[in-house]
Amino acid sequence: MKNEIKVTINEEKGRVDKVLVERLQDYSRSQIQAWLKEDAVTINGEVIKANRKVAAGDEILITIPEPVTLDLIAENIPLEIIYEDQDMAVINKPQGMVVHPSAGHPNGTLVNALLYHLENLSTINDVIRPGIVHRIDKDTSGLLMVAKNDKAHESLAKQLKDKTSLRKYVALVHGTISHEKGTINAPIGRSKTNRKKQDVIADGKPAVTHFTVLERFNDFTLVELQLETGRTHQIRVHMNYIGYPVAGDPVYGPRKTLPGNGQYLHAKILGFKHPSTGEEKVFEVEMPEDFKKTLENLRN
Structure with missing residues (x-):
């Protein structure tokens, strides 16, 4: 049986994402945004975007997707490590390699290779993206920086942001x-x-x-x-x-x-x-x- 959340709009006004954050206190803002991106939220039966405005009487239905469980496995995949020290590594990613596991790519990714070749990886990102500070597309080749601890990760991520x-x-x-x-x-x-x-x-x-x-x-x-x-x-x-x-x-x-x-x-x-x-x-x-x-x- 699918897990569903139903919300009826009474007097609330504004964007549906903001209304849901206010109403669903048990769920994080990022979780609600993820549901919207996954087309799991409908209003009166219609799939909607995060910026859709609500109106009194609207029936909101969230069909919570089944969780995808991914087991991270260290895989002996050849990896060109350009630089490495105790804090970080720089990798030359080949064309055709996905950076981290997902439902469509559970293994064979850069993360699977990193788990095999590097002793430590940062833990700031979610469980399927250890060490990953930034990404490049599957079919783009070239340089990526990888963090081996959380302090290094924060520093490198801040440089990207700044x-x-x-x-x-x-x-x-x-x-x-x-x-x-x-x-x-x-x-x-x-x-x-x-x-x-x-x-x-x-x-x-x-x-x-x-x-x-x-x-x-x-x-x-x-x-x-x-x-x-x-x-x-x-x-x-x-x-x-x-x-x-x-x-x-x-x-x-x-x-x-x-x-x-x-x-x-x-x-x-x-x-x-x-x-x-x-x-x-x-x-x-x-x-x-x-x-x-x-x-x-x-x-x-």
């Missing part, structure tokens, strides 16, 4: 960009038409991406991108928004225009202050061989 860390990517995009540099300042949030996608929307979270042209080809451009913010799919959404979608991107760009398994996007440079010593650290890794080969083919 925009003091350095994150540079290289991407191959469709079209020929005529100007040398540009900045995309456009808010990003969940798409209004497809819940699995992100989009540039007026009420989204601030998102800023800087780009520099590195090389031009007939129908493609190689660009370097620097992130100020770290929204979900930020580079992919922003480049599609200005008309130059990332090549190979199955979600935001034309499919299968080049050989490969996913978007041509690589987290090339990562910089931060070491959480214990304060020393400036900058790491750089070359793009994967498939990426290099595609560029050679375009040059020829």
